[in-house]
Amino acid sequence: MSTxxxxxxxxxxxxxxxxxxxxxRLSLLSNTVSSNIAATYQDKFGISMPEWRIxxxxxxxxDISADEVCQRTRIEKSVVSRAVARLLARHLLGRTFDxxxxxxxxxxxxxxxxxxxxxxxxxxxxxxxxxxEKLTKEERLSLSILLDKLQNEAExx
Amino acid sequence: MSTxxxxxxxxxxxxxxxxxxxxxRLSLLSNTVSSNIAATYQDKFGISMPEWRIxxxxxxxxDISADEVCQRTRIEKSVVSRAVARLLARHLLGRTFDxxxxxxxxxxxxxxxxxxxxxxxxxxxxxxxxxxEKLTKEERLSLSILLDKLQNEAExx
DNA sequence: GAATATTAGTTGCAGGAACAACTAATGTCA
DNA sequence: TGACATTAGTTGTTCCTGCAACTAATATTC
Numbered sequence: 001m002s003t004x005x006x007x008x009x010x011x012x013x014x015x016x017x018x019x020x021x022x023x024x025r026l027s028l029l030s031n032t033v034s035s036n037i038a039a040t041y042q043d044k045f046g047i048s049m050p051e052w053r054i055x056x057x058x059x060x061x062x063d064i065s066a067d068e069v070c071q072r073t074r075i076e077k078s079v080v081s082r083a084v085a086r087l088l089a090r091h092l093l094g095r096t097f098d099x100x101x102x103x104x105x106x107x108x109x110x111x112x113x114x115x116x117x118x119x120x121x122x123x124x125x126x127x128x129x130x131x132x133e134k135l136t137k138e139e140r141l142s143l144s145i146l147l148d149k150l151q152n153e154a155e156x157x
Numbered sequence: 158m159s160t161x162x163x164x165x166x167x168x169x170x171x172x173x174x175x176x177x178x179x180x181x182r183l184s185l186l187s188n189t190v191s192s193n194i195a196a197t198y199q200d201k202f203g204i205s206m207p208e209w210r211i212x213x214x215x216x217x218x219x220d221i222s223a224d225e226v227c228q229r230t231r232i233e234k235s236v237v238s239r240a241v242a243r244l245l246a247r248h249l250l251g252r253t254f255d256x257x258x259x260x261x262x263x264x265x266x267x268x269x270x271x272x273x274x275x276x277x278x279x280x281x282x283x284x285x286x287x288x289x290e291k292l293t294k295e296e297r298l299s300l301s302i303l304l305d306k307l308q309n310e311a312e313x314x
Numbered sequence: 315g316a317a318t319a320t321t322a323g324t325t326g327c328a329g330g331a332a333c334a335a336c337t338a339a340t341g342t343c344a
Numbered sequence: 345t346g347a348c349a350t351t352a353g354t355t356g357t358t359c360c361t362g363c364a365a366c367t368a369a370t371a372t373t374c
Contacts, residue, residue, distance in 0.1 A: 015213075015216045016278050016281055016282065018213045023191060023285060023288070024210065027190075027191050028308065030180075030183040030184045030186070030188075033180045033311045034183075048359095056175045056178075059173065060174060066322070067323080074185055076361070076362055077324090078323090078364095079361065082324085082325090101321095101369075102322095102368080103323070124173055125173065128178060128180060131307060131310050139303060143179075146292070146303070147182050147183070149291060149292065149296075151185065153287065153290070154186060154190045155189060192362095205329090205330080207331090235331080235334095235353090235354075235356095236331060236332085238354055239330095239355090258340070258352090259338080260338070260353070261352065262352085
């Protein structure tokens with residue numbers, strides 16, 4: 001493997017240091033974390049990341065509509081639609097159509113879905129645990145506050 | 158717009174709270190930040206996110222190979238290959254083939270590329286600035302340290 | 315109550331990313 | 345030297361995402 005060149009950096013104008021550029025670091029971190037987790041879900045259970053998130057949100061909030069799943073997971077509605085279709089086909093979810101409003105239906109984990117959820121959930125938790133295991137209590141709190149602040153700032157258009 | 162249901166959460170097993178699950182929060186934040194930035198680069202300059210990153214790394218480290226670009230930006234090599242091809246076609250980059258090793262070539266920003274870079278760079282910086290403007294000096298330092306720790310942890314397989 | 319707007323959800327499609335297979339050049343080692 | 349391995353980079357393919365257009369149902373407004 002070739003090593004990276006040393007000291008061939010030229011200051012011409014004012015270079016943006018990509019390695020320390022916050023949006024890049026966030027992207028890299030998220031990507032590193034997610035790709036590990038996604039590969040595990042996929043390999044062991046054949047479940048994609050959005051599928052897993054939908055299952056997780058339905059475990060927490062059963063019997064909500066696809067639209068509410070979108071709002072809660074922030075997953076785009078076409079992605080939710082297709083993910084829900086796959087989960088229904090695999091009988092991991094159930095859908096109940098609303099009699100009074102025929103546009104609406106509510107979704108929930110099936111018994112099988114709950115079983116799968118109960119298998120995946122501890123794995124998800126252990127990923128998070130490992131990620132923060134070196135952090136002190138204070139650091140974890142601080143991280144959480146900082147992420148919230150950044151999220152708030154990022155959402156202001 | 159329909160409001161989210163209140164209080165229909167059932168504790169059946171032990172739900173994973175998606176909203177506070179760190180990998181999810183990182184993904185959401187990164188996505189929120191990146192999609193804003195990417196849209197700006199795309200709309201104003203017709204440059205994709207990987208293209209911009211490649212330009213930024215070449216501004217910092219001129220005359221490196223495509224392979225070194227991969228290592229430094231962590232962008233997958235096929236993505237780099239195609240992005241570089243587009244940037245070359247638009248004459249934003251120059252490529253010099255290595256005489257002694259015909260596999261290798263080194264890349265650098267062209268004059269035009271530098272001009273574009275000089276236009277985009279302040280915009281990139283202002284995005285970052287806005288993102289962290291509400292944070293104190295201490296919080297910024299803390300954030301940086303925490304992100305490094307998480308990145309290190311995430312990279313251990 | 316008819317025209318229009320909005321909402322829930324699906325589908326078509328285009329662009330991007332990941333992985334593998336591939337070409338071509340160079341390195342290694344018997 | 346010759347077989348094999350490695351490296352740089354390209355291309356094919358598949359999957360995923362996001363936007364927009366669409367259908368069907370309900371709400372609104374005049």
